[in-house]
Amino acid sequence: MKKYLYYLIILFVLAVLVGCSTKKNNFFTRHYHHLTTEYNVYFNGNEAFKAGIKKMELNHKEDYTNMLPVFVSNVEQTRNLANTDMDYAIEKAAKAIDKHSITAKPKRKQNKNSKSYQEFRKKKEFNEMIPDCYLLLGKSYFYKKKYTSANNTFKYIIRQYPEEKKLLTETKLWSLRTNIVMERYDEAERNMSDLQTVKLTKAQKEFLGATKMDYYIKRSDYAQAIREGEQLVKVSPLKHKSRYQFLLSQLYLKEKRENEAMATLKKVTRFNFNYEMVFNAKINMALAYKNGDETIKKRLNKMLKDPKNEEYRDRIYYALANIEEKKGNIDEAVRLYWASVRASVSNDNQKSLSFLKLGDYYFEQKEYEQAQTTYDSCLIFMDARIENYETISE
Numbered sequence: 001m002k003k004y005l006y007y008l009i010i011l012f013v014l015a016v017l018v019g020c021s022t023k024k025n026n027f028f029t030r031h032y033h034h035l036t037t038e039y040n041v042y043f044n045g046n047e048a049f050k051a052g053i054k055k056m057e058l059n060h061k062e063d064y065t066n067m068l069p070v071f072v073s074n075v076e077q078t079r080n081l082a083n084t085d086m087d088y089a090i091e092k093a094a095k096a097i098d099k100h101s102i103t104a105k106p107k108r109k110q111n112k113n114s115k116s117y118q119e120f121r122k123k124k125e126f127n128e129m130i131p132d133c134y135l136l137l138g139k140s141y142f143y144k145k146k147y148t149s150a151n152n153t154f155k156y157i158i159r160q161y162p163e164e165k166k167l168l169t170e171t172k173l174w175s176l177r178t179n180i181v182m183e184r185y186d187e188a189e190r191n192m193s194d195l196q197t198v199k200l201t202k203a204q205k206e207f208l209g210a211t212k213m214d215y216y217i218k219r220s221d222y223a224q225a226i227r228e229g230e231q232l233v234k235v236s237p238l239k240h241k242s243r244y245q246f247l248l249s250q251l252y253l254k255e256k257r258e259n260e261a262m263a264t265l266k267k268v269t270r271f272n273f274n275y276e277m278v279f280n281a282k283i284n285m286a287l288a289y290k291n292g293d294e295t296i297k298k299r300l301n302k303m304l305k306d307p308k309n310e311e312y313r314d315r316i317y318y319a320l321a322n323i324e325e326k327k328g329n330i331d332e333a334v335r336l337y338w339a340s341v342r343a344s345v346s347n348d349n350q351k352s353l354s355f356l357k358l359g360d361y362y363f364e365q366k367e368y369e370q371a372q373t374t375y376d377s378c379l380i381f382m383d384a385r386i387e388n389y390e391t392i393s394e
Contacts, residue, residue, distance in 0.1 A: 030126055033100040037129035041100065045092025045136055052085030052143065064280035064315075065349040066386070067254075068247045070214035079143060086140045093137035102126040124160055131161045135171055142178055151178045169198050173207055180215045188215060205235045210244075217251075226251045242272045246281060253287055261288040279303070279312060286319035289326055297323055314344035318354055325357075334361055352382035356392065 059081055060072040073079045103125060125131065138153035154175040158168060176191035195208060209232035216225035229248040236244055245268050252261035268281040285296050297320065303309050304316045321336035340354040355378035362371035379393060
């Protein structure tokens with residue numbers, strides 16, 4: 001608080017001395033506009049941006065019946081939670097650029113011909129906070145789904161401020177993520193190539209690893225997504241590690257690598273205080289089940305009796321049905337899939353998965369009327385954005 005008050009006093013003194021014009025470029029104007037930007041306009045915008053990110057992280061609801069998104073902001077309902085904060089961040093970043101950018105050249109000083117002075121005079125921007133404002137603007141545009149504006153902003157930073165090495169690395173990372181969302185995959189590949197030789201912080205390594213994993217999942221290259229995920233787990237902080245491991249286990253299951261999926265899911269259940277994630281990790285162990293491992297079935301039956309799992313009973317029945325199906329006990333599997341449907345309270349995605357299994361069974365048995373009914377029920381509860389929605393509909 002004392003530090004903030006100190007800067008306010010400095011700002012007041014400088015304002016009295018030099019006024020607010022950005023057309024003047026001298027020691028006092030540069031410091032006045034720098035401080036005003038950093039501790040007022042940019043500060044407020046950046047705080048709003050961080051508040052928006054926190055809202056998404058705290059209020060995101062995972063859907064464990066589908067593959068987890070690499071970034072929670074990939075889910076539209078989650079991203080919308082930050083709309084107001086991102087609007088405010090855009091407003092403040094734009095205001096800082098409009099009111100405090102200094103592009104006028106300073107008066108040339110006599111007997112000043114040093115290389116550093118010549119480099120200083122070549123600068124395109126003399127308020128050192130303005131490039132940060134452009135980056136904040138681009139990131140906020142990204143979360144508002146204004147991808148073209150975000151991409152143009154990142155390109156502008158790269159073109160306009162090549163000397164800002166740290167900022168440039170961060171900008172290239174965001175440019176990569178934006179190009180992936182816009183499906184500009186050739187540009188994304190070039191971004192990744194550019195970043196190979198750049199020294200990254202721990203946070204940037206995590207961001208790059210997650211972005212590359214997201215890229216390969218979007219392109220359905222699950223084998224490469226697994227390789228990126230394995231590296232990501234190594235560099236990610238403890239608070240994110242379990243989530244990445246869960247997603248990695250889902251990719252293993254897609255590639256029929258059940259042993260690796262099982263081993264990864266066991267890691268998710270250790271030292272993890274997220275009950276819902278641990279619960280679903282145990283459920284997914286049944287999807288990676290191989291004959292002979294009866295401990296999983298016993299664990300699921302125990303979970304079924306626990307009152308605190310009442311709202312999850314549809315998931316437990318579904319997992320038990322998967323085990324019986326793999327063991328060849330088809331009649332018991334069908335009974336359990338129907339139990340899953342009846343136990344479902346609010347998880348429409350799970351209900352659709354159980355109906356899908358029943359539809360496939362009845363279709364294979366040539367009981368076409370029953371198959372049509374269960375497929376129809378599946379579509380009623382299924383999210384239309386699911387990748388095989390059209391196939392099921394047909």
